Amino acid sequence: MAKEVTLLGFWASPFVFRVKVALQQKGVVDYEYIEEDIFNKSPRLLELNPVYKKVPVFIHGEKVVNESLIILEYIDETWQQNPLLPRDPYQRAMARFWAKYSEELMVKAFMALVLKGEAKEKNAKEFAEGLEKIEGEFKGKSGLLFAEGEGNIGYLELAFGWILYWLPVWEEAGSFQILDPQKFPVINEWSTKFVNHPLIKENLPARDRMLVYFRKLSEEFFTLFRA
């Protein structure tokens, strides 16, 4: 019997992670999760996300939604308990702004992971500058922000999850270092709270497995993904 909700995902993806946590917070637990091999994409994935050919792909009945942050907003509007986004329009705008900022920064961090030499350094430097802006912006605000309701995770936290958990793995896998706890005390404290939150903890991919995967990606990215 077909389930109402299906999620196409990949275990190491910070984007898929966002959707998993969102669904769990909303109490949507009886859905079908399908692990995709992103190096050998299924016809179904290519059919359901012809524009980007990426996971996550979120299927709700007849409806298909792509792009993780857009999926989060869809989930928040469809299942209204335990909100992901703030109620206040200005706070919502701030959450959306910083989520977008973080996506742009992720590109640089990922480039630092997979590139070598000068290009790697340039991206790492630009990434560090961007991260400093986030550190500055969220100074003085305690971790676990922009969520409504005690114990909830918010949209912005999910958007930032890659900084709070994936980034240290990328640094190790790609031999670059940005997250100095002296320079980024806010982000470091936030990371600790984040990875220890029960909802987050149970959805995080295992670190050692991630390290192997991202190390390989760092070395072989341009052959694995013909750019």
Added chain:
Amino acid sequence: KCKTLTMAEEVKLYGTWSSPFSRRIELALKLKGVPFEYIEEDLSNKSPELLKYNPAHKKIPVLVHNSKPIAESQVILEYIDEIWNNNPILPQDPYQRAMARFWGKFIDEKVLATRMKANFAEGKERELVTEEFFQQMEFLENELNGKDFFGGETIGFVDIVAIVVAIWFPLTQEVLGVDTFTEEKFPVLFKWIRKITEIDVVNECRPPREKHLAYVKARIEDLKSASK
């Protein structure tokens, strides 16, 4: 419930006359009848206010509503739609909203970049990127699918974002003397362009043609001499 502007309410838009991102905010505000103060920025000499209101990017447009700044044009559009809910820009239905956000993002994050590359690449790379551009425009062509506008019978979020395609693409093409984006290839999109550019408020919010042509010509010259 329609929120009207009171004496205490203040709406300011920091923008530039030639920017499609800035113009789309003007359009949204005008569509909703929101009075606002417009401040033209000189990007070679950014005002202290702009730097204060958008320290992360130092870019326009920035909307300031009762002293609270918002940057990023699509974030601003959503904010405007939530504060002033007459003449809605986004649909009500969550799935339709998701689709609107998806295509809006696609245009700004993919189509614009591909178009830039296609315009200035050479040789084999130009061929490949132009092909990519055609594929991307084909998605938009199919999305219109017999509707007058992306938003249905009236213009919506995607139409407002896509005005960059309706107005800026043909203009740049004219200056460059290329003909990649044609009615022959994209009849549905060109029909949409005709319809949307017939709308008064859209025309109120577009750069004046001669001035715009001259500006684009100058920018392209700059880019060409910079790359030599």
